[in-house]
Structure formats: structure tokens, C-alpha cells
Amino acid sequence: MRTTPPSTEEIDVWLAVLRAHGHLDRAESGCDGSWTVWRTPSSAPHTLHHPVLALDYIAAVLREVRVEAGDGAR
Known part of the structure; x- marks a missing residue:
């Protein structure tokens, strides 16, 4: 469990990784931190207005990818 909120830089990196691996088509940063x-x-499009919401979205994508890959067990 996290004790600190994610930074905008961390979200940018996660989104870049998801794009690089083909799990997102496109991601754009807004000037207001969204x-x-x-x-x-x-x-x-999905607009993520806060780093915590963005991290929740990223976690959902990663769970989907894991299920699609057949790795449902933890």
C-alpha cells in the first residue's frame, strides 16, 4: 500500500511504458496536471484529473493485461 501520492512524473513514465508496450494508443498531458x-x-478519451485517478486507471489497465495474458493468479 502506498503512503505517498504518485507524482506527475511517475504518471508520465507509466503512461509512456503502457504506450511503448501497445496497451495505450495515445496519452496527452494537460497544462492543469491532468x-x-x-x-x-x-x-x-478518458480524462484523468489527478495523479491518484491516473494511477488507478493505470492499475486497471495492468490488471486487464494480466488477465488477457492468462496470468490471473497472484
Whole structure:
């Protein structure tokens, strides 16, 4: 369990890794500390207004990837 909130730099790195591995189509940082992400080129954008929300979204994507890879056991 985390004891500190994620930094904007940490979120930027996580989003870059997810893009590099093909799990996100696009991610854009906003000037107000938010992020807009697209899972596929034709998907609706998700706006993440806070680093904690962004980390929750990233965790959900990682859980999906893990299930798709057949690694449901922890």
C-alpha cells in the first residue's frame, strides 16, 4: 500500500511504458496536471484529473493485461 501520492512524473513514465508496450494508443498531458488517454485509435478519451485517478486507471489497465495474458493468479 502506498503512503505517498504518485507524482506527475511517475504518471508520465507509466503512461509512456503502457504506450511503448501497445496497451495505450495515445496519452496527452494537460497544462492543469491532468492526462487524456485513448486505449485504441477509435476509443473515447478518458480524462484523468489527478495523479491518484491516473494511477488507478493505470492499475486497471495492468490488471486487464494480466488477465488477457492468462496470468490471473497472484
